[in-house]
Amino acid sequence: MARKLVFAVNGERFELAQVDPSTTLLEFLRTQTRFRGPKLGCGEGGCGACVVLLSTYHPVNGQVKEFSISSCLTLLCSINFCSVTTSEGLGNSEDGFHPIHERFAGFHASQCGFCTPGMCMSLFSALTNADKTSRPEPPGGFSKITKTEAEKAIAGNLCRCTGYRSIVDVCKSFAANVDLEDLGLNTFWKKGNKDATVCRLPRHGHKRICTFPEFLKSEIKSSMDILDNFKNMGLPECQWYRPTSIEELYELLNSDAFLESHVKLVVGNTGSGVYKENDLYDKYIDLKGIPELSVIRRDSGGVSFGAAVTISMAIEVLKQKNESELHSNERLVFSKIADHMDKVATPFIRNMASLGGNLIMAQRSQFASDVATILLAAGSTICLQTASERLVLPLEEFLQRPPCDDRTVLINIHIPFSTSVMESSSGAKGCIDSEPTKEANILFETYRAAPRPLGNAIAYVNSAFLAHVTSYNISGDLVIHNIHLAFGAYGSEHAVRARKVENFLVGKSVTASVLLGAIKLLKETIIPNEHTPHSRYRSSLAIAFLFKFFQPLLKDLSVPEKNVQMSVSSAAATIENSNGCISGFADDLPRRASNVKQLDQANNPDLILSSEQMVEFCKDYHPVGDPIKKTGVELQASGEAIYVDDIPSPKYCLYGAFVNSTRPLAHIKGIKFKSTSSSQKAFTFIGADDIPKGGQNVGLSCQYGTESLFAHSLTECAGQPLGIVIAETQRQANMAAKQADVQYCTENLEPPILSVEDAVRRSSFFKVPPFLCPQKVGDLSKGMAEADHKILSAEVKLGSQYYFYMETQTALAIPDEDNCILVYTSTQCPEIAQGTIAKCLGIPAHNVRVITRRVGGGFGGKGPRSVPVATACALAAFRLRRPVRMYLDRKTDMIMTGGRHPMHINYSVGFKADGKITALHVDILVNAGITADVSIIIPCNMVSALKKYNWGALSFDIRLCKTNFSTKSAMRGPGEVQGTFIAESVIEHVASFLSIDVNSVRKKNLHTYDSLMLYYEGSTGDAPEYTLPTMIDELASSASYFDRLEIIRHFNSCNKWRKRGISLVPVVYQVVLRPTPGKVSILTDGSIVVEVGGIEIGQGLWTKVKQMTAFALGQLWVDGSQNLLDRVRIIQADTLSLVQGGLTAGSTTSEASCEAVRLSCNVLVDRLKSLKQSLEDKTGSISWDTLIFQANMQSVNLSESTYWVPEDASISYLNFGAAISEVEVDVLTGATIILRTDLVYDCGQSLNPAVDLGQIEGAFVQGIGFFMCEEYLENSDGLVISDGTWTYKIPTIDTIPRQFNVKLLNSGHHEKRVLSSKASGEPPLVLASSIHSATREAIIAARMEFSSPTGSDSSSSFRLEVPATMPVVKELCGLDNVEKYLKNLVSSHQVKA
């Protein structure tokens, strides 16, 4: 009888007879169910957008297990007889939302909302599992989850909008040990009042979720011969096999049907997130049905894990505390292994990922595994089944063997008890002198240095050390009896034991000179393969780890390093630099081992984030100014909010995927497709030849210029689209596109322009129109002449930044009658998309309807860069006369969408001896890429940001270089981010030249109101509006800046290996308003529908517009008695309904949309006023409903549309803010922890403080990404190689400030602003440069610590690159500090001797 795949989703039964076995759970959920909560953000396990809860049921013991998984990697066939819960399953608009949804809404923790359902599921899973523990019952309304667990619950989920703080508050609100008062701004209670009690929160536990339906339990029980068949749930009809023994497995593998097939053995299938599959397998064999592979056994020698045991399960077992029979050494080792495994990937990966899968990837594919390294140090063995024999091998030997073939099966992994490993091993006992040992201690440590401390990032280097140390009665020396030193991930084929070093150390007592000897040998061992990025850094990390391990034992380090406890004003008191380093020693070690605390106080893996928000509310225009929750936020959380890819595919829909060029400049001679299973699935290919008659090969057409849709005969940059492959599903299209084999030829072509210098040599520039050329200030030569000192021709280089919106570019095009087309697209500029599509298809614009409801994150990347995607989709649909949709995979999105403008800057500055700058000249070469896009705004934006200080005279020469790179567009704060950074670099440079405090130089060069007027003519407003100087003073005082400066100096003088820095950075940010339409219509039932030009991209535009509509129409009742807020609905942008929508960009679209709506409302109010008066005269007071009813009866026009055009006098204005950031740098690893940020921002009279707060925090954290972690790398052809979550690291919850305090300043009435409000979307981003500056200060302290007596002047004369990643920071601190330090120790001992 044919078996069927049976499972449940949100309580609904699914039974499938035929499934393509390569179908992922996510693909199924999104295309074949009505559930849309799980989103596709990366498809490689790295973002958490797709997280769902998987529940399994054991028919014998009745146990239901629940855990989070990434549905993008989980194969559908592997969930037979399981139950899946998505965010909709927790709650929804029909059945009521879940408290998690409601808390996300109430804590303002969802902006674009694309990450939110995945966040909800990660949190739900953590709560469910915490509540299952035997911990004491928490007070009603709380979960058993602890604050720390709650914070970590979403550690693997990415959010690009919120900055995480508000999400952390949601998570913590469930923990009984949280002080609710400390949680952030929310709709449940007023900050400061005594209302912060759990009963005000949507109640946890109130809504019971059935994660495993009874019908499925009964079905499992009744349909199976429980013990035997439960495991045998293969689906041969689907080419999915689930053998129940090794014998059965080999029978299958050796059968004829399998010999010729492309077969994949799978357990969790998370490996496909690491190594992308570009072709299809014929058959899958699920190893989870083989009991032997899932057995966990403890015996007298150690513990064995079947290869299919998940990493999460291994952690649970290794952490079990009730193992009283275990020696403390074993407990220590096991718990350290578990702690390290806790940093492998993310919870939702670890729940699926098997130990065996990991080790096979490490052995076969050189995967930079953590598991292999730590198990290697622990002396593990593995059991392997090959086609002919079963072998038990030391892990080291297994790793060294040639890559095992795809018919070899890893059976289990044995971790021996460390004592037996260490004692049984002969080591080099003969070397130990003859004194009797008194104590024997096992030391075990693991380390990993990775861009993210809590995991979700592969380590630069990982290591684990196991040592047997003995101490002696007479001398008290610790002697190494035996040692294992394992290193991995540094760019080797696999993890290795540093055998030479081990042999050298055995029998020795640890002195500085012994350690130096060990390091010398280590350097000969740990040599990264050629082309490994940051190879010198990685080698130095290996040394640092060895040093960290031994430093507490160092015999000649007699005086322990002092440690400083910080005062309350510093976050540092509780902060430990964990950054991936795990360390600790057995309790019973001699005193010296406790020194580790001093060195590595960075040991607290707990996150414990804290925050404060100070917000001043304005009641003048109620409900404008109220911190109401975001419109539709619960729908976002439950997954019901509809994004473009959530619109059900129409009948006959096809799917497209781009084929992109990999060459920067070449003729295209042809495109062929490799003959593979996936290319056979392609339906057709659409390229430039498919442009209809009358149309043009145009992918973007706007006021700034035009660009081609597809390269025709010539490709001009790597990443350029050459055409699209069309197939029946998105996955088939993606895979088929990867089979494209493009023939290039470079004959008769000049070399491509792959640097701005090349562009200058070849005079390849985009022209900036005169009206967009920024104006110089003052007389440069005069300013230079006044200077006491000059710095000439200093260089700064800035790279790019990718938008990393969670929803990649997407569109759905549906052909309509009479040559019309409807295109749904995720765009910030539907109007431009409409015009471009019309031009491409050769049809009038009125034939093209572009609809955008909401965008899953934009940040500028869904501006012009979204248009080619919508156009390509429209072209394919038009050509094929069938609906076509495209949802770009993350890699394609990253290689073709470009990002922020990289640039080379050269400046000369003149200044007085006291730091007052008299003149600044800047030459800037901006890399704009191959087409103009909106690059012509960059010079103006840069100069505007640069003008934040009074330079005396300011001149510049900015050139927009046309290069053969992908087009760069406007990413949040375009130009302003770079301008601000240049300004800060100049200030820092001057300060270091003069050896004076950098912040005094900042202050000295801050504008007076007069100089501000000179620099920002027409934008300054009145003198009282220049709030920056007082804001800085108040911030310095409230954040105890000067006290902390002192404390930091003291800290740095007492700590060698950790250095701190603090910095205060101001921002002056000019914004410009653009004309914007708004339309308000009142329907007969009194409900109100509003259309605006702006697009809801997560910035809260709809919420503010709604508030404005309610306020403006509510003016009809002077007492504000009619609450109209709930009657207002803002509807999607539709280019045929509201014209001249323009572009959502530049931080001002919300206020402009609000103003357009306010004016429309004013007209309606005027129309209704007299009617209302006459009705009231007759009947007394009347309600809104009656008024509207009567208005309809009397044929009053109840719809009004306005095109608001800002007046010249108020078209631009300045925003002010400042931030103080304090960081701590781990000199040994280069890791930077942001201890604390205090940020103050002038929002005018905020239209919605909750929305503005979210914008400020989110922008700031995006700035952290630019300045500190996001490495945007291209190959020598300009092809982006940071092309996914593996290589491009945006901030996560563990990389944000540990203490994040934000104050929204209400600077009162601004006559020329929209209800006195100011923008908030972009300016706070640039304030993240305060973290970069603070890091620089910490590096200066490190360089001073390690500088030679003669070289101290070099401490501050260096450039800190952007982003200041771990390798960059460590390199500047000194890659050889450990050796320097040890050499000093040795020589000081020699001197003493």
Ligand SMILES: Cc1cc2nc3c(=O)[nH]c(=O)nc-3n(C[C@H](O)[C@H](O)[C@H](O)COP(=O)(O)OP(=O)(O)OC[C@H]3O[C@@H](n4cnc5c(N)ncnc54)[C@H](O)[C@@H]3O)c2cc1C
């Ligand atoms: C986002 C992400 C982050 C990660 N981060 C880390 C990290 O920081 N550190 C780290 O160490 N690892 C990390 N990993 C790797 C992860 O641990 C492995 O992907 C996982 O352990 C593989 O197990 P699996 O069951 O999913 O294997 P599968 O994907 O099912 O299989 C992987 C490969 O192993 C083969 N295979 C599986 N089991 C066996 C067996 N018993 N015998 C023979 N062949 C077998 C399969 O055929 C396949 O080729 C990460 C993975 C992801 C997706």
Ligand code: FES
């Ligand atoms: S989409 Fe699955 S983790 Fe990103």
Ligand code: FES
């Ligand atoms: S709200 Fe998290 S990605 Fe937009």
